[in-house]
Amino acid sequence: MKLKEICRELGLEVRTAKEKLGREVTGGYASDLLSCVMARAQSGNIWVTLQGHPNIVAVASLLNLAGIVLTEGVEPDAGTLTKAEEEGVAILTTPLTSYSVVGKLFDLGVPGAD
Amino acid sequence: MAQITRLQELAYEVKIEEVMTRDPVTVSPETSMSDLRAILRDHRISGAPVVEDGVLVGIVSIEDLIKALAAGEMDAQVGAKMTRDPMTVYADETVVLAVNYFDRQRFGRFPVIDREGELVGILTRGDIIRGLLKQLELEYHQEEVLRHRFSQVFEEFIADLTSITLHRQVVARDFQNAGEASSRIKRVLGRLGVSPQIIRRVAIATYELEINIVIHTDEGGEIIAEIQPQKILIRAVDRGPGIPDVAKAMEPGYSTAPDWIREMGFGAGVGLTNVKRCADEMLIESPGGLWTSVKVVIYLDQNQPAGEKQAA
Numbered sequence: 001m002k003l004k005e006i007c008r009e010l011g012l013e014v015r016t017a018k019e020k021l022g023r024e025v026t027g028g029y030a031s032d033l034l035s036c037v038m039a040r041a042q043s044g045n046i047w048v049t050l051q052g053h054p055n056i057v058a059v060a061s062l063l064n065l066a067g068i069v070l071t072e073g074v075e076p077d078a079g080t081l082t083k084a085e086e087e088g089v090a091i092l093t094t095p096l097t098s099y100s101v102v103g104k105l106f107d108l109g110v111p112g113a114d
Numbered sequence: 115m116a117q118i119t120r121l122q123e124l125a126y127e128v129k130i131e132e133v134m135t136r137d138p139v140t141v142s143p144e145t146s147m148s149d150l151r152a153i154l155r156d157h158r159i160s161g162a163p164v165v166e167d168g169v170l171v172g173i174v175s176i177e178d179l180i181k182a183l184a185a186g187e188m189d190a191q192v193g194a195k196m197t198r199d200p201m202t203v204y205a206d207e208t209v210v211l212a213v214n215y216f217d218r219q220r221f222g223r224f225p226v227i228d229r230e231g232e233l234v235g236i237l238t239r240g241d242i243i244r245g246l247l248k249q250l251e252l253e254y255h256q257e258e259v260l261r262h263r264f265s266q267v268f269e270e271f272i273a274d275l276t277s278i279t280l281h282r283q284v285v286a287r288d289f290q291n292a293g294e295a296s297s298r299i300k301r302v303l304g305r306l307g308v309s310p311q312i313i314r315r316v317a318i319a320t321y322e323l324e325i326n327i328v329i330h331t332d333e334g335g336e337i338i339a340e341i342q343p344q345k346i347l348i349r350a351v352d353r354g355p356g357i358p359d360v361a362k363a364m365e366p367g368y369s370t371a372p373d374w375i376r377e378m379g380f381g382a383g384v385g386l387t388n389v390k391r392c393a394d395e396m397l398i399e400s401p402g403g404l405w406t407s408v409k410v411v412i413y414l415d416q417n418q419p420a421g422e423k424q425a426a
Contacts, residue, residue, distance in 0.1 A: 033382040034325070038318050039391070045308065051379045058293025062300055062317040064310075079290055087297075 001025050001108060003067050003090060006046065010104050012069060012092035015076065016084040023090075025066045028105050029113040034059055041065060042113050048101050052076040056067055057083040059089075066090070073099045124246050125213055131205035133245025134226045134235035140165040141174065143193030148184045150174060150192055163225040163233055164196045170225055170233045172196035177222075177386070202227050205234050209242055216242075251278055277342040278302070284352075286325040286334040289378065295337040296320040299348075306341065312414055315392035316346055319403055319410050322385040323350035326408075329380055331355070335406075345394075348410040356403035364398075 004021040007014055014021065026044030031037050032051050041047055043064040049056065052074045058069050067090035070076055076084075076091055084091045094101060106112075120317075141150055143166050147282050154160065154176060161175035174196040182188055182195055203212050203224045212224060216239055226235040280302060283297035300317045320337060327335040327350060335352030357363045364386050371381020390396050395411035 032379045033384075034379045035322060035384045035388055039384065039388050043314070049379075053378055054290055055292050055378070055380075058297060058321070062293065062296055062321055063314070078170045091244055 003046070004052055005102060006105070006108065006110070007092060009108055010069075010094065010096070010101065012094050015091040015093055016081055017067075017088050017090040020067065020088055020090045023066045023108055027113050028102065028110045030102050038063065040113050045113055046105065047112065048098050048105075050074055050098065052080055054079040054083050056080065057087055057089050060084075060089045061087045067092055069094060071096055071101055118276070121246060124249055125210040125242075126208055128209045128245060128249060129205070130203055130207050130209055130212055130226055130237055131235065133209060133241050134237045135241055136204070136235045138163060138225075138233075140233070141192050142166060143171060143191060143196070144191045147179060147190050147195060148188040151179055151183075152187070154179065160238075161223050163200075163236060164192055165233060168232075170200070170202070170227065170231075172198045173200040173221075173223070175222060189329060200225055204229065209246070212237055212242060225382065247278060249279075256420070273289070277340055278306075279338065279340045279350035282337045284324050284334050284337055286328060286331045288328060288334075289380075292325055292328045293321055295324045299337070299339045302339075303341070303346075307332060308414065312346075312412060315368075315412055316348065319389045319392040319412070320348055320350075322388045323348065323410070325380060325410055326350070326385055327352050329375055331406075344415065345411055345413045348412070350406075350408045352406050354403070354405050356406050358402040358403055360398050360400055 001021045002021070003025055006012070006025060007021065024044060025046050027042060028046045028048065029037060029041040030048040032049050034055065036084060037047060037059055041063050044066050046066050047060060048069045048071060050071055052070055054066055055079060057080060070091065070093045073095045074093070081091065139153060139159060139162050141153060141162050141164055143164055153162065161173060163170055164172040164174055178195045182190055182217045194339050201215065201219065201221065201224060203215065203226055205228050215224060223236055223238045225233055226237050228234050244353050280299055282298060284295055285291065296317055299320050300313055318341065324337055331352040331384060332355060333353045335350060338349045340347040362368055366387045367383040369381045369383030373380045389408070389410060392412065393410040394413050397409045398406070400406040
């Protein structure tokens with residue numbers, strides 16, 4: 001499933017890297033602990049988190065993730081948006097909770113990273 | 115259609131004299147083949163220009179030596195076995211010319227002469243690649259954007275010991291730029307054509323080591339990545355305060371990070387566990403709580419064991 005379709009289905013707001021929406025999403029991972037994300041999330045995964053600071057861009061970029069979903073209306077730091085645009089990392093925001101986002105992703109057939 | 119790569123550009127810019135081996139070992143036409151064998155072995159070279167009264171008269175290679183050995187002619191003189199009037203290149207010509215020669219000719223090396231005809235050096239493919247990589251490394255340090263892969267080049271010269279070393283300072287408490295060193299190393303590996311699985315392991319290991327320096331040190335430190343044909347060495351060195359109990363620090367879930375750092379999602383206590391899982395070899399030193407050095411080796415050979423592969 002393409003990132004674009006996920007954004008449409010979940011009503012996610014695309015904040016950065018619109019050019020990356022054509023990417024195929026290989027699976028999903030949810031955690032707010034960065035080392036856990038580093039250990040588990042796989043290339044092409046969509047990452048669901050509450051963290052909005054710039055280091056999430058480094059993590060997503062290093063792991064070649066398809067995109068980051070910031071939940072519960074978390075507003076990414078200004079530095080995060082600038083950096084994400086530079087690195088071509090798609091940041092998507094939603095008022096939904098992480099739990100609901102993951103549930104909807106599962107319904108769409110996006111599997112877990114494990 | 116054909117994109118000009120930075121490496122190709124460099125081949126047009128760099129002169130042969132900048133990359134050649136100077137003052138090469140030479141032999142005379144009277145040297146015996148068995149003496150030549152000792153000379154090549156002692157200097158670890160695969161050929162030498164033949165000089166008589168200061169004038170270049172030929173070139174002799176390990177191939178000639180093997181032929182003589184097979185024919186039982188090790189007592190013969192170099193003069194009888196060498197290639198006469200070898201093709202030469204001028205020291206002030208650009209590297210691209212030599213690259214073209216190597217493509218078209220079967221020779222493994224060219225004697226380099228100056229415009230007076232004097233022998234000033236010898237040039238092998240290895241000299242060219244080392245010279246160009248050194249140049250690229252310099253440009254990397256100047257933080258210019260490297261744009262191109264040179265994996266093919268690496269493969270072609272894999273027999274030569276070639277390495278690239280990247281240094282990156284890491285600033286304590288700078289969460290804004292944390293991950294920058296790892297990103298740069300990842301980018302270079304990508305351009306070198308290293309496999310995605312290896313890149314992933316290097317990226318995870320360097321990221322965790324970098325974050326550790328950001329979180330736990332007073333004055334920051336440095337990440338050094340040395341890329342060799344067979345392996346990647348990563349070193350993270352800081353200026354303290356050091357780890358009082360290394361065994362404890364290795365336990366999954368053990369963390370000394372303060373709450374405000376944990377709230378950002380760092381300091382979960384699994385950083386070093388992640389590093390270990392990605393490393394083929396890992397060594398932590400932290401003597402007397404003065405400083406910490408973590409060394410990690412990751413082999414480029416896919417057949418090497420690694421926990422991260424099993425976990426993935």
